[in-house]
Amino acid sequence: MDRTVPSLSSFARGLTTETAFDVLAVARKLMTSGKDVIALQIGDSPFPTTASALKAAHAAIDAGLTRYCPSAGLPEFRETIAATVKKEFGVPATADNVVVGPGAKVFETYFCEAFLEPGDAVLVFQPAFPTFEPNIIRRGAKPVYVPLKQENQFRPDLGAIEKFVKSEPRARALFLNFPHNPTGGVATADDLKAIANIVRGTNIAVFSDEPYCHMVWNAAGPSVLGKHHSILAEPGMLEQCVGAYTFSKSYSMSGWRCGYMVTSAATAQVVSKMINTSLSCVPPIVQMAGKAALEHDAAERDDVMVKFHAKVVLLVNELRKLPDVTVLMPEGTFYVFPNVKPICDRLGITSHGLAMYLLEGADDKRGVACLGGECFGAAGQGFLRFSCAEPDERLVQAVQFFADAITRTERVKAYLEANPKYRAR
Numbered sequence: 001m002d003r004t005v006p007s008l009s010s011f012a013r014g015l016t017t018e019t020a021f022d023v024l025a026v027a028r029k030l031m032t033s034g035k036d037v038i039a040l041q042i043g044d045s046p047f048p049t050t051a052s053a054l055k056a057a058h059a060a061i062d063a064g065l066t067r068y069c070p071s072a073g074l075p076e077f078r079e080t081i082a083a084t085v086k087k088e089f090g091v092p093a094t095a096d097n098v099v100v101g102p103g104a105k106v107f108e109t110y111f112c113e114a115f116l117e118p119g120d121a122v123l124v125f126q127p128a129f130p131t132f133e134p135n136i137i138r139r140g141a142k143p144v145y146v147p148l149k150q151e152n153q154f155r156p157d158l159g160a161i162e163k164f165v166k167s168e169p170r171a172r173a174l175f176l177n178f179p180h181n182p183t184g185g186v187a188t189a190d191d192l193k194a195i196a197n198i199v200r201g202t203n204i205a206v207f208s209d210e211p212y213c214h215m216v217w218n219a220a221g222p223s224v225l226g227k228h229h230s231i232l233a234e235p236g237m238l239e240q241c242v243g244a245y246t247f248s249k250s251y252s253m254s255g256w257r258c259g260y261m262v263t264s265a266a267t268a269q270v271v272s273k274m275i276n277t278s279l280s281c282v283p284p285i286v287q288m289a290g291k292a293a294l295e296h297d298a299a300e301r302d303d304v305m306v307k308f309h310a311k312v313v314l315l316v317n318e319l320r321k322l323p324d325v326t327v328l329m330p331e332g333t334f335y336v337f338p339n340v341k342p343i344c345d346r347l348g349i350t351s352h353g354l355a356m357y358l359l360e361g362a363d364d365k366r367g368v369a370c371l372g373g374e375c376f377g378a379a380g381q382g383f384l385r386f387s388c389a390e391p392d393e394r395l396v397q398a399v400q401f402f403a404d405a406i407t408r409t410e411r412v413k414a415y416l417e418a419n420p421k422y423r424a425r
């Protein structure tokens, strides 16, 4: 019998996802079949959730916090968040400026729903976090990509922002993400001041994605932890921006799904309605864990951040020993983003093809999982992204494996024959 199934929307048919999760699935499958995979593909913390968060969640269960709660978040948690962003980043927030969500990512969707109409233009720096684009497209708006360049330390091009604001007829929003995934670039305090000066008083809304706010590195010391600057601290910017923050990275809580946004009270109310009409609320148990993390776990968090920094330095220094690899020391995040274009050109392979070869094709017993720069858009071509979420000795092994794998040209050839989509054109 002929069955007709409902046709999917064009949006559903064209939906793109975060490739890190796809590579994670391939890596997990290979691991199950016995392959030793050094997993540097996903931006997840290998450290345990901080202690007070764990304790508070148990206490919340025991106290019976197992029901719905306000869509914007528990009032006491919103207050703690406001006090924290004020103290840590100088953002003049009160609880009315805060909305709690299941991580930071969902706020991309809500930001686009709050501000974008079909045909609007959104400036996005590229390489870009892969879910920015589908969320912009979901609203029928169009991303306008501006490259972040290695020779400019992956800092934002202020001239391009000015040009966009002044000459793009449908300019409506700007996506920022500093410290930046995948490049590790950081916008300086002066960059952010300049951006605020360009957009202030215009109809441009800014989405400032700041999941790595506690991973700003300070090469000059004395502490390796630097100060995070948020554009929301600039005069008037709380009203014009949505800042998105998460517990995933700082407190090793990616699976808890806990984050928050900071914005004007009016936008916070609108986004609370969006949560009401989609998620209802974030589980109160999770919120109590987040609250305890903010109140008690800053020291543990910073110890973990220092460990991440040491891994970043180790991985960069190992990569710098290889010919044809050019890599900056990241200013922030736990990602390392080497330029491997000469290697790709020599092997006739795309950078994501090279990443998949390292995982699947280079060796039968071992693989390294990482991402090709083009998973973050065309401007990422020729780069690889490694996260540093493995023990130190495994990071060293991963680089050695990479160095050997690219000399096995017969295996590269066979891999490309089996996977022609990875051939460089």
Ligand SMILES: Cc1ncc(COP(=O)(O)O)c(C=O)c1O
Pocket (backbone or CB within 6 Å): 043, 102, 103, 104, 105, 106, 129, 177, 181, 209, 211, 245, 246, 247, 248, 254, 258, 259
């Ligand atoms: C730039 C960026 N935005 C958002 C997220 C999502 O974070 P969350 O786990 O809080 O949803 C990530 C996670 O990797 C990220 O790198």
